[in-house]
Amino acid sequence: MKKILLIHGPNLNMLGVRESTHYGTLTLADIEREVNEKSLEQGYETVPFQSNHEGALIDWIQEHANNSSGIIINPGAFTHYSYALHDALLDTRLPCVEVHLSDIHNREEWRRHSVIAPACIAQISGKKEQGYQEALYALIRAIEQ
Numbered sequence: 001m002k003k004i005l006l007i008h009g010p011n012l013n014m015l016g017v018r019e020s021t022h023y024g025t026l027t028l029a030d031i032e033r034e035v036n037e038k039s040l041e042q043g044y045e046t047v048p049f050q051s052n053h054e055g056a057l058i059d060w061i062q063e064h065a066n067n068s069s070g071i072i073i074n075p076g077a078f079t080h081y082s083y084a085l086h087d088a089l090l091d092t093r094l095p096c097v098e099v100h101l102s103d104i105h106n107r108e109e110w111r112r113h114s115v116i117a118p119a120c121i122a123q124i125s126g127k128k129e130q131g132y133q134e135a136l137y138a139l140i141r142a143i144e145q
């Protein structure tokens with residue numbers, strides 16, 4: 001079955017405990033399960049990975065990109081400053097969709113800018129876990145076009 005990488009950056013292992021007004025109440029395992037269910041319906045398996053470490057995320061992307069059709073990523077705070085993660089995504093040449101649970105455009109000033117966005121075909125922000133479903137459908141449309 002074709003694969004979609006579902007990647008989460010720092011602190012997202014703490015979903016369910018983090019501020020629910022921004023991030024909702026689901027745990028990361030809940031989100032990974034929901035996204036995988038929806039993607040199986042579309043004929044894709046999601047391969048999940050979370051790390052609090054920039055280098056670990058990059059190593060994992062480099063290892064798994066070759067066998068995958070696309071990437072959904074919530075880079076956490078790396079969104080705002082990791083050029084290395086941007087480059088790793090770009091180097092895969094895969095379609096990538098960036099997801100944020102909270103609305104990064106209506107929070108602190110420093111959250112408004114994403115250095116990851118130029119490596120992605122879309123950014124979905126502020127829709128809590130619903131955003132992943134939207135990201136999945138946008139990604140599959142891009143893969144299949």
Ligand code: DQA
Nearest residue numbers: 011075076077100101102111
């Ligand atoms: C986040 C937004 C980031 O600014 C923040 O650092 C996160 C989560 C989100 O999903 O809303 O850790 O990516």
